[in-house]
Amino acid sequence: MTGATLPALDITDELVDAASKSKAWPFEEARKLIKRYEKSGFPQTVLFETGYGPSGLPHIGTFGEVARTTMVRTAFRLLTADKVVTRLLCFSDDMDGMRKIPDSVPDRAALEPYLHQPLTAVPNPFGGDHESFGHHNNAMLRRFLDTFGFDYEFASATDYYKSGKFDDVLMLAAERYDDIMKVMLPTLGEERRETYSPFLPISPKSGRVLYVPMLNVDAREGTITFEDEDGTETTIPVTGGHCKLQWKPDFGARWAALGVDFEMFGKDHGPNMAVYDRICSVLGGRPPEHFVYELFLDDQGQKISKSKGNGLTIDEWLAYAPTESLAYYMFLKPRTAKRLHFDVIPRAVDEYFQQLDALGRSDPGQRLQNPVWHIHSGNPPASGIPLSFSMLLNLVSASNAHDKETLWGFISNYDGELSPDNHPKLDELVGYAIRYFEDFVKPAKSFRAPSTQERAALEDLDRRLAALDEAADAETIQTEIFSVGKEHGYENLREWFKTLYQVLLGQDQGPRFGSFVALYGIDASRRLIASALDGKLQAG
Structure with missing residues (x-):
């Protein structure tokens, strides 16, 4: 097939x-x-x-x-x-x-x-x-x-x-039975050596695969003789599916x-x-x-197993992300043990599209180093997506969107040229983002109330956003956010952004905040800040 x-x-x-x-x-x-x-x-x-x-x-x-x-x-x-x-x-x-x-x-x-x-x-x-x-x-x-x-x-x-x-190799295995045993016996414990055989007969009576010693191996006739489960001495061909090899x-x-x-x-x-x-x-x-x-x-650091069903199944990954992201994860460091759990999906999605964007700017040597070239068997698609998966997840979080139409409303306001028709891959990610948020992000969200210092900074940020044009770009907004953090005593601006994530999004990490505000909209972002200051995000 x-x-x-x-x-x-x-x-x-x-x-x-x-x-x-x-x-x-x-x-x-x-x-x-x-x-x-x-x-x-x-x-x-x-x-x-x-x-x-x-x-x-x-x-x-x-x-x-x-x-x-x-x-x-x-x-x-x-x-x-x-x-x-x-x-x-x-x-x-x-x-x-x-x-x-x-x-x-x-x-x-x-x-x-x-x-x-x-x-x-x-x-x-x-x-x-x-x-x-x-x-x-x-x-x-x-x-x-x-x-x-x-x-x-x-x-x-x-x-x-x-x-x-x-059949040919099975007949040869019967002929060279002793040579195979010389390879296998030193690898076995003493007790196992007494009963080991490279041939596993399938019982003509029970249909079970038997782990039994051979009473005789007849290379000329191509048969093996063993004691069946009921104690009867039984002879069957090594060929035709009557037995298999260990x-x-x-x-x-x-x-x-x-x-x-x-x-x-x-x-x-x-x-x-x-x-x-x-x-x-x-x-x-x-x-x-x-x-x-x-x-x-798996998420506990244990080897994934088909019989245990731990880790991820193929269908589970594909419920939340495109196949390209899965192939990208497979390409990375195959000689290094990696966790295979739901929380690795968003990063794999975003890194795949980052590599796809980089491919078009690469010389031949760089192209062949790029995972995307290998993922697509040397025929990668022409373009990536205008918004990251992590950004879409945060947009779902802030907007409480439960359907693609609502999320596309924000995306279209951000860039009127974007639509499901001309960006089907982005539309695909929108659906994945909503599903992933509902199942994994939303249950783990935990909003906290701002401290006195944080409240003052958020109020200042609100005033500065109000003074901006609604169509202000991400860089302009990011500059204002930086300025607020510096002026309110954040020597390490990472702490300021962590505050924004925890208070406004209910999580410890998040997107480049200026880009998020540009996508979500200045008015909507101001309403988000107001809800946080009023304690509504914690209550909800």
């Missing part, structure tokens, strides 16, 4: 030269792939792969892996002047047994009879048209990847095992079977990377180039 066609790249000698020198991490990873084939020449296709464990609902970390791999793929395409065929395979390990029931599913008790069955054999707890829990979660991942426009092919472990695509051998076997050239994974896989590589080599493959990224954390 393909989500989109591969976008065209703007390729010039100058840009290719800049790419060869760029220190942006996708180019550094792409250069490893070029070095990989500098002696032998490139194969017919260079294969990028990402893995997905559909044991729970897809989370943003899953999307991040595909987004980041796409960035490396784009960098590789530019460095090779797009003369090498590339593919991105998104592989779902949906034949894994359901070892525990995720906290995020409804009616958990209904799934208990299906514990340890392959995820594609577990009934779909969410209802709908998808035939299993695994199919449902796969569909959720594909839906988002398609929405974002990724060029990819989706692969299901269940399909690959059952269709015979892995997750560490499965990694290496998949790389060998498919000829994977590049795969990134989280830090939790880092200690096993050498094992994956050795299994791949035992099975006749060449280990791919790797990139190990840091894990995402």
Whole structure:
């Protein structure tokens, strides 16, 4: 399944030269792939792969892996002047047994009879048209990847095992069973060694994925013999989906079977990377180039987990911000652990648009350092937005706007040339800002009464605003605000602005206040000050 066609790249000698020198991490990873084939020449296709464990609902970390791999793929395409065929395979390990029931599913008790069955054999707890829990979660991942426009092919472990695509490597694994065991046994505890097998048979009787020792491995016949759950000695083929491989051998076997050239994974896989590589080599493959990224954390600093459902889901981020902001967050410092919670969204939105504005003023070298170039696969949009997301949030806060029409009334008064029709991206952000404010900003707002000194300063600010023309620009207003702060004894003007935020907006931080007043309107800002002095903001 393909989500989109591969976008065209703007390729010039100058840009290719800049790419060869760029220190942006996708180019550094792409250069490893070029070095990989500098002696032998490139194969017919260079294969990028990402893995997905559909044991729970897809989370943003899953999307991040595909987004980041796409960035490396784009960098590789530019460095090779797009003369090498590339593919991105998104592989779902949906034949894994359901070892525990995720906290995020409804009616958990209904799934208990299906514990340890392959995820594609577990009934779909969410209802709908998808035939299993695994199919449902796969569909959720594909839906988002398609929405974002990724060029990819989706692969299901269940399909690959059952269709015979892995039969050759499974037969080879039976033939080289002892060699695989030599790789695996030193990595296991003493008790685990006694029962370990790289093959996981699927019980013909219970349908469960079994973690049992092998009584016999017949390489010639391509069969394994084991004791089933009821004590019967059972022999099944290693091919045709009758068994699967343990997750560490499965990694290496998949790389060998498919000829994977590049795969990134989280830090939790880092200690096993050498094992994956050795299994791949035992099975006749060449280990791919790797990139190990840091894990995402929730608001408590804990690793996000699909089964726990902590952190953010894809849909939750997209309820409050555009997809570009999510991709921007994925680009930043992938080797550094980052919190993935609702409070990171506004900054990610604003920084994305700041980078988009900067892109048009950049030379080729700077363009390739800019996250926006990588986010949009070398084809960024032409322009940004005239108002920041944080400014829109503060406008919602001050105006108590509950709908886009009210907020657009203030925006149109500020600049009559702005409208939802000629600035659809701004209109999109207006909707996000209202939703984000209602759910996260409003519940945390806490207005305080001004002190005697602050009251005098606010009264002075009100008089100065009254003397200005209603159409005064942001710089003129900002100058007056600075003057009031200085004249009322604020040696550190940050404290003066903190006062404005706390007393007028009910928060510790806020926008450039002159710009906010220009947008909100001088008369409306004076009414806001009057409400604060009368104690109405605290009461409301």
